[in-house]
Amino acid sequence: MKKILFFSFGAILATVVMTNAIFDNLVEITPPEDLKYLMTSNAAMGVCPDEVLIKKANYDWETYLGFNGDLTWKNSSTLWVNVRQMLKTGNLTAFQKVCRSRDLFYGIFGQALYYQCINIFSLMQYTTDWAVAATYVRMWSHLDFMCNVGYEQLISPGVWNCMVANGTSTACDDAYQQNVNYTNPCPTVQRYMDCKKGYLDGVCGKPNGYYACEDTRLGYGSFCENLRCTVMKK
Numbered sequence: 001m002k003k004i005l006f007f008s009f010g011a012i013l014a015t016v017v018m019t020n021a022i023f024d025n026l027v028e029i030t031p032p033e034d035l036k037y038l039m040t041s042n043a044a045m046g047v048c049p050d051e052v053l054i055k056k057a058n059y060d061w062e063t064y065l066g067f068n069g070d071l072t073w074k075n076s077s078t079l080w081v082n083v084r085q086m087l088k089t090g091n092l093t094a095f096q097k098v099c100r101s102r103d104l105f106y107g108i109f110g111q112a113l114y115y116q117c118i119n120i121f122s123l124m125q126y127t128t129d130w131a132v133a134a135t136y137v138r139m140w141s142h143l144d145f146m147c148n149v150g151y152e153q154l155i156s157p158g159v160w161n162c163m164v165a166n167g168t169s170t171a172c173d174d175a176y177q178q179n180v181n182y183t184n185p186c187p188t189v190q191r192y193m194d195c196k197k198g199y200l201d202g203v204c205g206k207p208n209g210y211y212a213c214e215d216t217r218l219g220y221g222s223f224c225e226n227l228r229c230t231v232m233k234k
């Protein structure tokens, strides 16, 4: 009996994670020790002066969203699951609330400090776990995309539900994992973007693949400078 319960619980968790993937899961499928090659950011931005600022902004943000305030930015994978849970139904009010919370978070830092603090090298001052840092940074770049460039498209009727339900392409993930060379991951990231674009244009219709591609381009563009998404007409 215990064994059966254990396995069904595991299956439910796996399903939740899979069906809530939004646009790209490169952070999740990259070995943690290689994330620094994927997400290197511009050192010229400067580093975050104080973790206290991140803790405060994270706490205020979670309180606004009604999350458990015991979670810190270091619980980034749980936070990202919680955000996706809020968004998964395509509830427009929840979507707008998440975007307002993103504005609140950003506003606590201001532009310069936001970029100085919410990048992988700054966060690595305060943790030894690359996956924790990368997940937090990537969550914010997803939200940045969704709440700005992608907003109008994503709130169009049916689009969000389709993108969430069909967000994962095992074929694109497998091709990335089999071909990526972390000495120079950018060409494989570009191929992953092209793969997801074609896939999502196919299952959700044009131009949704383009939007998924842009989300990925913004997520990894600080390191991979020449990533491109081709605009396609509807």
Ligand SMILES: *[C@@H]1O[C@H](CO)[C@@H](O)[C@H](O)[C@H]1NC(C)=O
Pocket (backbone or CB within 6 Å): 071, 072, 074, 075, 078
């Ligand atoms: C949050 O992260 C801390 C370590 O930073 C860990 O001890 C705690 O169990 C995590 N909480 C949850 C709910 O994942």
Ligand SMILES: *[C@@H]1O[C@H](CO)[C@@H](O)[C@H](O)[C@H]1NC(C)=O
Pocket (backbone or CB within 6 Å): 089, 091, 092, 093, 094, 097
């Ligand atoms: C939509 O989201 C809002 C904000 O989180 C929530 O209050 C409301 O109950 C949700 N509506 C539905 C139908 O789930």
Ligand SMILES: *[C@@H]1O[C@H](CO)[C@@H](O)[C@H](O)[C@H]1NC(C)=O
Pocket (backbone or CB within 6 Å): 158, 161, 162, 163, 165, 166, 203, 204
């Ligand atoms: C997912 O894609 C399929 C086409 O492959 C489509 O029939 C289905 O409606 C999509 N899911 C949602 C929730 O839109």
Ligand SMILES: *[C@@H]1O[C@H](CO)[C@@H](O)[C@H](O)[C@H]1NC(C)=O
Pocket (backbone or CB within 6 Å): 181, 182, 183, 184
């Ligand atoms: C990875 O790329 C580097 C630099 O381009 C190259 O020297 C190395 O041989 C590549 N590794 C593999 C396994 O292809």
